[in-house]
Amino acid sequence: MSPDFEAIGLFEPRHVAFLETIAHLRPKLHRYCARMTGSVLDGEDVMQEAVFEAYRKLEHFDDSRALGPWLFRIAHNRCIDFLRRRKVWREAEAAAAEPGTVQPVHAIGPALDRAVERLVMNLPPKERACVLLKDVFDYSLEEIAPLVDSTVGGVKAALSRGRGKLEALPDTAKAWPAVNAEVQDLLRRYVLLFNQRDWDGVRELTSADARLRVADCFAGRLADSPYFVEYERRSIPWRMALGEVDGETMVIILLEGPNGLAPFSVIRLGIADSRIVSITDYVKSAWVLNAAASVTVH
Numbered sequence: 001m002s003p004d005f006e007a008i009g010l011f012e013p014r015h016v017a018f019l020e021t022i023a024h025l026r027p028k029l030h031r032y033c034a035r036m037t038g039s040v041l042d043g044e045d046v047m048q049e050a051v052f053e054a055y056r057k058l059e060h061f062d063d064s065r066a067l068g069p070w071l072f073r074i075a076h077n078r079c080i081d082f083l084r085r086r087k088v089w090r091e092a093e094a095a096a097a098e099p100g101t102v103q104p105v106h107a108i109g110p111a112l113d114r115a116v117e118r119l120v121m122n123l124p125p126k127e128r129a130c131v132l133l134k135d136v137f138d139y140s141l142e143e144i145a146p147l148v149d150s151t152v153g154g155v156k157a158a159l160s161r162g163r164g165k166l167e168a169l170p171d172t173a174k175a176w177p178a179v180n181a182e183v184q185d186l187l188r189r190y191v192l193l194f195n196q197r198d199w200d201g202v203r204e205l206t207s208a209d210a211r212l213r214v215a216d217c218f219a220g221r222l223a224d225s226p227y228f229v230e231y232e233r234r235s236i237p238w239r240m241a242l243g244e245v246d247g248e249t250m251v252i253i254l255l256e257g258p259n260g261l262a263p264f265s266v267i268r269l270g271i272a273d274s275r276i277v278s279i280t281d282y283v284k285s286a287w288v289l290n291a292a293a294s295v296t297v298h
Contacts, residue, residue: 027287036079050075127162
C-alpha cells in the first residue's frame with residue numbers, strides 16, 4: 001500500500017462522499033482486482049488503494065470522459081504493481097514468451113462461470129487482463145487497448161492466447177500454506193478475547209505500532225483509532241469465529257439473521273514475531289464474501 005494511504009487516519013468527509021458516488025462501480029472494480037491478484041482480499045486492498053489514488057487525482061479528471069474506464073485504468077495499474085511486488089510479473093512474462101501455438105477460439109462470454117473465471121490466474125498479466133475485460137466485463141477491444149497500454153491488434157492476440165490456454169486448464173483451486181500451531185493459537189485467543197469484549201486483552205496480542213485499516217473509515221495506527229469502541233456500541237448482534245475464505249485462514253464476522261449466525265464479513269490479521277502487526281477489517285466491503293468461491297466457519 002502507498003505510504004499516504006497507510007497514514008490517512010479517519011477518512012475526511014470529501015473522501016467518503018467520493019466513495020458514495022462510485023459505490024455502483026466498486027463491486028465490479030473489486031471483481032476485476034480479485035481476479036488479477038488471485039485473492040478476494042488482496043483484490044479489495046488493491047482496489048482501496050486505487051480508489052484513493054483516483055480521489056487524489058479527481059481535480060484533474062476530465063468530466064467529459066466516462067468515470068468507469070478511468071477507474072479501471074487506475075485499478076489495472078495498481079494490480080500490475082501488486083504483481084510486480086509479489087515477483088509474479090517476471091514469471092508470468094516468461095510464460096508469455098512461450099511460442100503461441102494456440103488457435104483462436106470463440107469468446108467465453110457468459111459461460112465464464114466463477115470456477116473458470118478463477119483460472120485466469122494461470123495466465124500472464126496481459127492475457128489475464130484482456131480476458132477479464134472482454135469476456136467478463138464486456139469491454140470492447142477499442143476500450144481495452146488503452147486500459148492495458150496496448151493496441152487493438154495486441155489485445156486480439158492476447159485474447160486468442162488467453163482463451164486457448166484457459167480451455168486447456170484443469171479447474172484446480174489455489175492452495176494456501178497451512179497455518180502453524182502457534183499462529184492458530186494466537187488467532188483463537190484473538191477471537192475469544194474479541195467475543196468477550198476484552199479490549200485490553202486484545203491489545204496485549206498486538207504490537208505497539210500495529211496498523212489498522214477499515215475500508216471507507218480509517219487507515220493508520222491501531223492505537224490512534226476508535227476501532228474497538230465501534231464494535232462495543234454496535235446494536236446488531238455479532239460474533240467472531242475462525243474460518244477460511246478461499247482456503248486462507250482468517251477471522252469471520254458473524255451476524256445474527258433469520259436462520260441464526262451467518263458469515264457477514266471478514267478480518268485479515270498480519271502476524272509477525274508472535275504478535276498481531278496489522279488488522280484489515282472488511283466489514284464495509286459487502287462484495288468481498290460474495291466474490292469468494294468458498295467460506296468455511298470452524
